[in-house]
C-alpha cells in the first residue's frame with residue numbers, strides 16, 4: 001500500500017462520509033448473531049453493533065486500515081463505549097473475493113460502501129453468499145450508478161479520474177444486479193437518487209436487506 005492509501009485516504013474517507021453517521025448506526029445496529037463485515041476500512045461502523053451481535057468478524061485488505069480499526073476499538077473499550085465486548089470483535093487482513101471462512105457460517109453480513117471498490121464484485125458477492133447460512137441476510141448501504149440522466153453520464157466520464165484518487169472506488173457500479181446474480185433475494189431495497197448527506201457524484205444510494213434462500 002502507498003503512503004497516500006495508508007496515511008491520507010483513511011482520513012479523507014472519514015471527512016467525506018461524516019454526513020452518513022446515522023445511516024451507519026441504522027445499518028449495523030440490526031445485525032444479529034455471527035456477523036461478517038466486508039471491507040470495514042478504518043472501522044467507522046464497528047462501534048455501532050448492538051448486543052444482538054454475538055461476534056463481529058471484519059475483513060479488509062489494507063493492513064493500515066485494520067490497524068486503525070483495532071486502535072479505535074481499543075480506545076472505545078477503555079471508555080466503556082462498546083455495546084459488545086472487545087473480544088467479540090475479530091478483525092483480519094484479507095480480501096472479500098476470497099473469504100477464509102467456512103460455508104454457511106455467518107448469520108448476517110454487512111456491505112457498507114464497499115462493492116464500489118472491490119475489484120471483482122461478482123466474486124465477492126458469491127463468496128458472501130457462500131459463507132452466509134441459509135436464511136442469512138446481507139444488510140447493505142452502497143453508492144451505485146445513477147439510473148439515468150446527466151448524473152449517470154457524468155459518473156461514467158469522471159470515473160477514470162476518480163478511481164485512482166479514491167483508491168479503486170467506482171462511481172458506476174450496478175451492485176443491485178451483482179447481488180441478484182449471486183443468488184440473493186431482496187427483502188427490502190430503497191433506492192435513493194440524491195442522498196442529501198452525500199457528495200453529489202456518489203449520492204445515488206441503495207440500502208436494504210438481501211437474503212440467502
Ligand SMILES: C[S@@+](CC[C@H](N)C(=O)[O-])C[C@H]1O[C@@H](n2cnc3c(N)ncnc32)[C@H](O)[C@@H]1O
Pocket residue numbers: 013017038039040041042043044045059060061062065094095096097112113114117118119124168169
Ligand atoms: C469507501 S471504503 C469504505 C470502508 C468502510 N466499509 C466504511 O463504510 O467506511 C472501501 C473499502 O473497501 C476496501 N476494499 C478494497 N478492496 C477490497 C476487497 N477486495 N475486499 C474487501 N474490501 C476491499 C478498501 O480497502 C476500503 O476500506
